[in-house]
Amino acid sequence: MDPAGKQAVVTGGNSGLGQATVEALVAVGANVVSLDRSGTAxxxxxxxxxxxxxxxSVKAAVDQIEGGIHILVNSAGIGGMGPIASAEGPGDLAAFRQVIDVNLTGAVTVAAHVAHRMIGNAPSGEDEERGVIxxxxxxxxxxxxxxxxxYTASKAALAALTLVWARDLSRHGIRVMGVAPGFMTTPLVSGLPDDFVAELLKGAEFPKRAGRAREFADVVQFIVSTPLLNGEVIRLDAATRPPARTLWSAG
Known part of the structure; x- marks a missing residue:
């Protein structure tokens, strides 16, 4: 799908990976709407x-968008750390639910409402696409x-849903893909100690550095413009395979 002239929705589009994606899509001529709780697009x-x-809130936001929605990027997300249980007691289940609510249920909710709108689009291009998620x-x-x-539960579920949603929506000419970044330089991790970041990057094969938000946006653009990409998750992690734990988490 050529994004020029198409309408895109990006969740969490006012910072981090979402912001870079918004900027990249605007640069190639897309009309972009950022769905975010705060900040400036x-x-x-x-x-x-x-x-x-x-x-x-999601329904009201989508209802404010006039015309067809052709591209959706679900990038709103939060982090969270904590054991499932310890000698002191059960893990923080309220914190667990909050991460699931934002990262997983939030993405599901936005996808449900936006995909419904995409189904009504006129087919576009030689493959008669209606949308890309x-x-x-x-x-x-x-x-x-x-x-x-x-965090793992929320992101693993999103990865698993990629093929399911592709199968749900293929009859309507809508593709679904995922991008799985490794450690990226974003506001979500801006407060981490330098020693911790260095330890996390030890597992990267090449290049041994944090990813850049624009690199995530570049992959999104590649997905949007390549119709044969469907039902799969692309890793963006310099061949990183994280260890079971770090010295920081063990301490």
Whole structure:
């Protein structure tokens, strides 16, 4: 699908991976709407305040978008660390539910409402596409580290849903893909100690550095413009395979 002139929705589009994706899509001529709880949309994009954990907020936001929606990038997300249980007691289940609500249920809710709108689009291009959905997964979808129960559960579920949604929506000419980044330089990890970051990057084969948000956006653009990509998750992690735990988590 050629994104020029198409309408795109990016959740969490005012910061991090979402912001870079909004900027990249605007640069190639897409009309972009950022769904975010706060902040300011990048230049050239429209911001609609939206809480992805609240279906009424999602429905109201999608209803404000006029015309067809052709591209959806689910990049809104939060982190979270904590064991499932310890000698002191059960893990923090309220914190677990919060991560699931944002990262998984939020993405499901937005996808449900936006995909419904996509089905009504006129077919586009020689393959008669109606839409493309891209989910921000994670290498934690595959190799979650100690203490990452909630985050891993949310991202593993998104990765698993990629093929299911592709099968649900293929009859309507809608593709679904995922991108699984490794450690990326974003506000989500901006407060981590330098020693911790260095330890995390030891597992990267090449290049041994944090990923850049624009690299995530570049992969999203490649997915959007390549019709044969469907039902799969692309790892973006410099061949990183995280260890079971780090010295920081063990301490």
């Amino acid at each position: 990048p230049k050239g994009a429209r911001h609609i305040v939206c809480d992805v954990t609240d279906e009424s 891209v989910n921000a997964c994670s290498i934690a979808s595959y190799e979650g580290q100690e203490g990452m129960s909630a």
